[in-house]
Amino acid sequence: MPGVEEEIRDLVATIIEKPANEINPDANFFKDLGVDSMMALEILAAIEKKYKISIPEEKLAQLTTLNQTIAVAKEFIK
Amino acid sequence: MFNIEDIQKMLPQRYPFLMIDRILELEEGKKVVAVKNVSVNEEFFGGHFPGNPVMPGALIIEAMAQASIALFYSSESSASDKEKLYLLGTVKVRFLNPVFPGDQLKLTIEPVKIISTGAIVNALAEVNGKEVARGELSFSVK
Numbered sequence: 531m532p533g534v535e536e537e538i539r540d541l542v543a544t545i546i547e548k549p550a551n552e553i554n555p556d557a558n559f560f561k562d563l564g565v566d567s568m569m570a571l572e573i574l575a576a577i578e579k580k581y582k583i584s585i586p587e588e589k590l591a592q593l594t595t596l597n598q599t600i601a602v603a604k605e606f607i608k
Numbered sequence: 609m610f611n612i613e614d615i616q617k618m619l620p621q622r623y624p625f626l627m628i629d630r631i632l633e634l635e636e637g638k639k640v641v642a643v644k645n646v647s648v649n650e651e652f653f654g655g656h657f658p659g660n661p662v663m664p665g666a667l668i669i670e671a672m673a674q675a676s677i678a679l680f681y682s683s684e685s686s687a688s689d690k691e692k693l694y695l696l697g698t699v700k701v702r703f704l705n706p707v708f709p710g711d712q713l714k715l716t717i718e719p720v721k722i723i724s725t726g727a728i729v730n731a732l733a734e735v736n737g738k739e740v741a742r743g744e745l746s747f748s749v750k
Binding site: 566567568569571572574575578579587590 | 697698720721723724725726728746747748
């Protein structure tokens with residue numbers, strides 16, 4: 531069973547259209563990985579759907595790296 | 609129910625690019641059901657296709673997108689006004705049946721996620737209870 535880290539990495543990889551193993555977990559989404567604000571929203575929505583959680587809009591600004599995204603998701607996953 | 613006057617208060621689009629004629633249901637930020645009456649007089653039928661009129665799928669997506677703007681407009685997280693610029697981000701739509709002149713396109717839009725600067729929605733288009741297209745759209749609002 532993959533852990534939350536791997537699941538979110540794969541989900542982010544699909545949305546930003548990059549191979550999962552090429553995503554440095556601390557690379558900046560916007561500066562380094564070409565993520566735009568709509569992709570960030572898609573990542574947020576995909577995490578909500580996968581874990582059946584609700585993440586408030588304020589948290590969106592914190593989704594700047596894969597590690598940060600995992601950290602935010604973990605706050606809400608029971 | 610919202611008529612075309614009401615719709616024009618919600619949408620920035622105007623003739624000849626209004627792709628919804630009426631809103632049957634609007635549950636604030638939760639659901640919108642809109643209709644587009646497809647007439648043989650639509651200009652695009654002249655070329656799409658000559659002698660074989662079929663509504664372009666791209667315009668079905670546009671109708672979905674416009675109904676989605678109404679949903680966004682109604683949601684609490686939006687401070688919507690006509691000055692806003694709505695830009696599609698992604699479109700994942702499957703077309704299931706063709707739409708012909710005389711059909712009434714019924715669009716049902718439900719949110720996946722709405723924030724103040726954009727939204728992701730599920731969209732369904734039906735004619736006479738038969739699905740003609742469905743999918744997911746995302747758009748940003750500036």
